[in-house]
Amino acid sequence: MIECLIVGLGGAIGAVGRYLIGLFPLDPESGFPVKTLLINVAGAFVIGIIGALAAKDAMSPRMVMFIKVGICGGFTTFSSFALETHQLIGKGQSFTALMYMALSIFLGLAAVWTADRMIG
Numbered sequence: 001m002i003e004c005l006i007v008g009l010g011g012a013i014g015a016v017g018r019y020l021i022g023l024f025p026l027d028p029e030s031g032f033p034v035k036t037l038l039i040n041v042a043g044a045f046v047i048g049i050i051g052a053l054a055a056k057d058a059m060s061p062r063m064v065m066f067i068k069v070g071i072c073g074g075f076t077t078f079s080s081f082a083l084e085t086h087q088l089i090g091k092g093q094s095f096t097a098l099m100y101m102a103l104s105i106f107l108g109l110a111a112v113w114t115a116d117r118m119i120g
Contacts, residue, residue, distance in 0.1 A: 006062055010070015018075045032096055033084040036077050037104055043076035044108040048115025056119070 018039055026034045047068055054064045081104055088097035 003062070003065060006066045007070040007073075010066040011074035014071040014074025014076075017071075018077060030096060031088060031091065031093060033080070033088075033100060036080045036084055037100065037107070040076050040078075040081060040104055041107045041111045043072050045111035045115045046075075047072045048112035049119055051112070052116045052119035 021039055022035055024035060026038075028034060050059070050064055050068045050072070053059045054061075054068075081100075085097050085101055088094075088100065
């Protein structure tokens with residue numbers, strides 16, 4: 001039961017952080033979802049750090065769960081990514097949608113790789 005509380009608390013922190021970033025006035029005319037991209041790349045970077053530290057047994061399993069499942073799970077936004085991509089395609093902005101998908105995948109993986117290299 002304590003694990004559920006740990007994940008729930010982390011999830012609440014992540015969700016509130018995601019909400020607050022959503023308030024930033026970053027709405028380009030192109031409709032490109034900059035905030036979601038930044039949130040997902042930042043989340044990928046943090047989860048990369050946690051994964052690298054966990055692999056070295058440098059963190060307790062509960063702390064890993066708190067940050068990785070809780071905070072990162074509440075903070076990152078794959079469902080928003082999917083919805084925004086669908087909306088861009090629906091508006092006929094296929095190129096913007098493709099760029100968003102490519103940047104999200106590339107920058108997310110690059111963030112995890114960078115974080116791992118920093119710790120490793």
